[in-house]
Amino acid sequence: MLTAKQHELLLFINQRLDESGISPSFEEMKAALDLKSKSGVHRLIGALEERGFIRRLANRARALEVMKMPEGGNVGGKNVARFAPVKESKPQIQIPVAANDVMEIPLHGKIAAGVPIEALEGQNSLSVPMALLGAGEHYALEVSGDSMIEAGILDGDYALIRKANTARDGEIVVALVRGEEATLKYLRREGQQIRLDPANGSYEPQYYAQHEVEVQGKLAGLLRRYH
Amino acid sequence: MLTAKQHELLLFINQRLDESGISPSFEEMKAALDLKSKSGVHRLIGALEERGFIRRLANRARALEVMKMPEGGNVGGKNVARFAPVKESKPQIQIPVAANDVMEIPLHGKIAAGVPIEALEGQNSLSVPMALLGAGEHYALEVSGDSMIEAGILDGDYALIRKANTARDGEIVVALVRGEEATLKYLRREGQQIRLDPANGSYEPQYYAQHEVEVQGKLAGLLRRYH
């Protein structure tokens, strides 16, 4: 895989990186390999880069990085794996994947904003892994307010809603009350009445007649971002 | 990967962050590096950021964050290296992508399982909307237990973690305690001690010496599914 010189250079780079954390300059590598010109180093670096052993930032000084070592060469140096049983992998680039198992769902705005959802059909959409959703049609809402805080649903979270007209007792639903106000609440039935339960001791359950409440969907998932 | 000055600055930042949790100002870094102007510090910061070693909030004071340390650098400042099992996965390219994309991140198992994370490197992965993550390298953990319930993090949720070595006071981090136990907790500093706060009145805050706690990442997002 590598020529003698390439191997030697790679070893040197890795050693320096290990010891000082500072990558060597071309000048230093030239000296270490006993060459008399930097151009040779340049070619070796190119070869190592091409083979994936090192990586570097173009046109940046001392910006080398060792990706892997030939074999036997312990990349991380000495104090690797004292407690934990190894962990070899160096690289690990995260790249976006093809949108296979992903679904774009519309983001309809905030909930608990006192406005029926249909009204504010935003343009935005959110990509969501299908693993989070089941079958059915979904949309997302940004949660506003703290009425469901005890259910672990915080202000600013994104609620993933599966469209549905009905729900079972105890499920969290998007309920449109009197065609005016959409809220996220626990749904419970008590006799002929519908009870909407917040998950926050500071708020009271609300009771409505059946015809006053329209279920627009049930909570299927939740996304939150910090910062 | 780094020049001498960059390395020196990174070490300094990491040390300060580790000891006090407060990132140094440009003025302080200037002094620490024995410079007479802040503009140099600015360039160095830029270089470190470009290389993924630190992260910062633009135009915010003292808002630095160390993402990873170079090989030879003593990570914890003092004697952390003795406790710390394994370190850093190295590289990390940032590929510009549309915000409405998805990313596969590794699922490392459950947290609060009493085992260092690196140990159980599962094969599983999770698709996550990029909108939930920022730049940086991420992984996911399944939350086990109810110690963070008051922060809206429930048993069975998936915590999306951004790798980092440091965090500011009050942030939720994956903390590896004495190289043995990884937990999700609020990080707080009290003098020379580290305090790990659960978000559940039934649990008590825990106090540790600085060298006993290693930050493995900070909470960047959360996924939950309801069925």
Added chain:
DNA sequence: CCGCTTTTGTTCTCTAATCGTTCCATTCAT
């Protein structure tokens, strides 16, 4: 909550030294 002051970060310009790149001549071995 508003306005003022201080702190802190951003930018620009210059200068010098270091560093990486490139092209071309030379050497070495087959």
Added chain:
DNA sequence: ATGAATGGAACGATTAGAGAACAAAAGCGG
């Protein structure tokens, strides 16, 4: 000779240090 490796030097770019003016946040006092 011929192709590959090496040497050499010019060139251009990055890194560094300094200084100053400016802009943006954070604190403070009312």
